[in-house]
Amino acid sequence: MTRKPVIEDIALGLFASEGFEGASLGRIAEAVGIRKPSIYAHFRSKEDLFLCVFDRALRRKRRDWFRYALQGAELPLEQNLHRLTERLLDDYESDTETRFLLRMCYFPPSSLHDDVMNRVVPFFEQAEQGLKQLLERPAHAARLHPGGAPDAALAYVTVLDGIMAEAIYGDRARAERRLKAMWPIYCRGILKT
Numbered sequence: 001m002t003r004k005p006v007i008e009d010i011a012l013g014l015f016a017s018e019g020f021e022g023a024s025l026g027r028i029a030e031a032v033g034i035r036k037p038s039i040y041a042h043f044r045s046k047e048d049l050f051l052c053v054f055d056r057a058l059r060r061k062r063r064d065w066f067r068y069a070l071q072g073a074e075l076p077l078e079q080n081l082h083r084l085t086e087r088l089l090d091d092y093e094s095d096t097e098t099r100f101l102l103r104m105c106y107f108p109p110s111s112l113h114d115d116v117m118n119r120v121v122p123f124f125e126q127a128e129q130g131l132k133q134l135l136e137r138p139a140h141a142a143r144l145h146p147g148g149a150p151d152a153a154l155a156y157v158t159v160l161d162g163i164m165a166e167a168i169y170g171d172r173a174r175a176e177r178r179l180k181a182m183w184p185i186y187c188r189g190i191l192k193t
Contacts, residue, residue, distance in 0.1 A: 004042040007032050012053050016100035020050055020109035047112055054104060054116065057097045058123055066130055077140045078187045081156055082179075085163060089175055092167050106168055128153050143191050152190040159186055 010031045014023035025046050029036040043049040068087055072080035091098035108116035135141065135149035144152055159182060167175040 003032060003034060003038070007034075007039060007042060007049070008053050008056060011049050012057065012100055013096055015050060015053060016096045016103065019103075019107070020046075020112070025049075047109075047115075050109065050112060051115055051119075054101070054119060057101050058119060060097060061101055062123065062126065065127070069130070069134060073134060073137065074139075077135065077143060078183075078191070080134075082183060085160060085179060088160065088164060089167055089172060089179075092164065093172060102164055102168060106165065124157060128157050131156060145190065145192060148190055155186065155190065 007028065011023065011028050014028055014031070017023075025039055026036050028049075029039055039049065043052065065084070065088070069080065069084050072083055075083070088098070092102055104116060105120050108120075132149050132153040135144060135152050141149060162182075163175050163179050166178050
């Protein structure tokens with residue numbers, strides 16, 4: 001039986017809590033219950049392990065978040081987007097994978113900065129595109145300013161970036177305070193009166 005998924009799970013937790021530099025291969029191996037050289041049977045290096053974990057987390061979160069957004073597609077637009085924002089805040093607090101991804105998006109290992117950004121930028125472009133498609137649905141598009149889906153999607157991603165940065169740098173209460181203050185302004189900006 002391969003231990004690769006187990007190694008990735010343990011590494012994810014250590015990368016999330018201690019960062020790339022703090023999570024040594026020795027500690028990962030010890031937590032898995034193997035010797036450090038055994039990691040090299042599955043990964044070329046610590047960097048390779050990190051990027052495999054990062055890619056896996058991106059795939060899972062893309063699927064989960066898009067599915068969640070689509071589950072609320074019939075809700076009023078502002079309600080669906082607000083619940084998605086709340087879900088991301090909840091996930092950041094309770095889900096190691098989300099915490100890992102968000103922290104590494106904001107603070108990628110310096111040696112892997114370009115590799116991480118080459119993965120993150122397409123992820124957010126896909127998220128923006130998926131959101132634009134959701135906003136272009138007839139029921140939602142009719143409520144937006146004419147041709148407003150692209151701007152509304154980009155503005156939402158920008159708002160979300162600020163809220164999540166506050167969750168990372170501050171705490172949930174501060175992030176909620178910002179969300180409460182800006183949400184009506186965002187909605188007034190994208191929706192027809």
